[in-house]
Amino acid sequence: MLATLEKPPAPVQRSPVLSVRGLGKRFGGVVAVEQVDLEVYKGEIFGFLGPNGAGKTTTLGMILGLVESSQGSVEVLGQPVRPGHNQALRRVGALLGAPAIFPHLSARRHLELLAGLEAGVGQSRIQEVLELVGIAGAAHRPAGAYSTGMKQRLGIAMALLTGPELLILDEPSNGMDPAGMKEMRELMQRLAAQGITVIFSSHILSEVEQVCDRIAVIHRGRVVAQGRVRELLAGGGALRVRLERPEEAAVVLKGLAGRLEVAGEYLHVSGLEATEVVRRLVAAGLVPSEVRPLEGGLEQLFLEITQGGHRA
């Protein structure tokens, strides 16, 4: 498990599009989400990862005002969001889980329904998003007869319809073929280039690695890692130190290292030479059994974080 002891460097001179502070949700005695802090900035593609049941959907549900939080706050585009107060979401497009569809209505009818909620969204915009997601040819067929991939495309079309400033996509390429997944990645990158912020959750880590600027990993309801993808992957020139009591080692190195993260039986250290790390730890009676550069893909990092650890 990765415990961020030092906050990741936040982009400066930008106000966050999404700000989540100390967010928590309990279902009876069960803690689903605890002390989640997130900040997402304009034009970013932000990956939100976690194993099944980690609290991703509950967190996204609270961000979208669908689930009442037990603690903490959500601000979208500078306005608070909770179930009774969701006006800010008019500037948000979302695809949460399996696409929401009326099986008897066509894709065009779905978009016409949503267009009815917003002034200024006409047939030309509907046609535009249908073409953008590649279902214009099937726009008159009942959506219940669509394949999973087509339903996803319709869900994305609905999310995009009103030109949102923030797009929240939960597993958007679910059910799509490789070409469709590539299209989806390119679409997200185009949208981000236009200044649209995208929060993106996926189990396909290679996809996340390719498109996301920053990621947060949630595990057992807590955000256990957050930062720029490259930094997390490279460890920022970090070391991976294996030892019996990594929390104690983190305390020993606190203030000396640039960044310290506990991941199970490992301690990730940046900003210190290996010899210095070993010297300090040994002096404190903590002998590492392994010290090596931190490297590997997002999948390896994800597995380390979510399988190797304990509750941070």
Place this chain on the structure above:
Amino acid sequence: MLNLIANETRKTLWNRSFWAVLVGGTLVAGLVLAMGYGRLADGHPFPVLEAVLGLSKLAGFVFVVLIGSWTAQEYNWRTLPLLLSRGVRRVPWLLSRFAAALGPLLLAMAIPFGLAGLAELLYSPEVPELMRRAGAELPRLFGGLVLGVLPYLALSVLMGVFTRSVALAVGVPLFSGLVVESILNAFWPQVGRYFPTPLGDGLLQTGDPLYAAGLAGYTMLFVLLASLGLRRQDLGG
């Protein structure tokens, strides 16, 4: 709010099952009334007004079934969270759903009246113009019928919201109206008479506004409870 009502109305009008039920119901009601007026033309008795009232009430209950099932299906299809995640507020959505149901409900319940009027034009002057003779009473009777169905419409929405189950959203109002209230009326009439069906019957028979107030009270209570339930509901899963 108006665009929400318009949107909810579109959902009904774009639903083929609504039109199928409407057309099917019109055919059945037309057949029943044609047979009845045929009997009258042949000199046999036929209770036209009672048949029209019965068919209209039946149409109302069929529509209650439709609205209850659609409300529950909005949860199963996740189309309610879709709307709410776009900044649509919960209570206005619920009120819009209820308000938007009224137009199609009135249409469905008015069809037997319209058919009877048409039949009297066709069969006249062979049959006495029973519907026309009811005259000024017809709007009151129609209003009373609609008011009598509204508590069940609200109950079906309440059940749809609370249980998210099509079976319960449909079954509870029907079971309550057809079974529970009948049993209470039969065995415990001093309590049973305060339930919606006896109140509706009382309104039709006497036109006493107290009955109307009781029916409106039930309707508002069920809508209020549904609103309170929806306000705190978790819809993220």
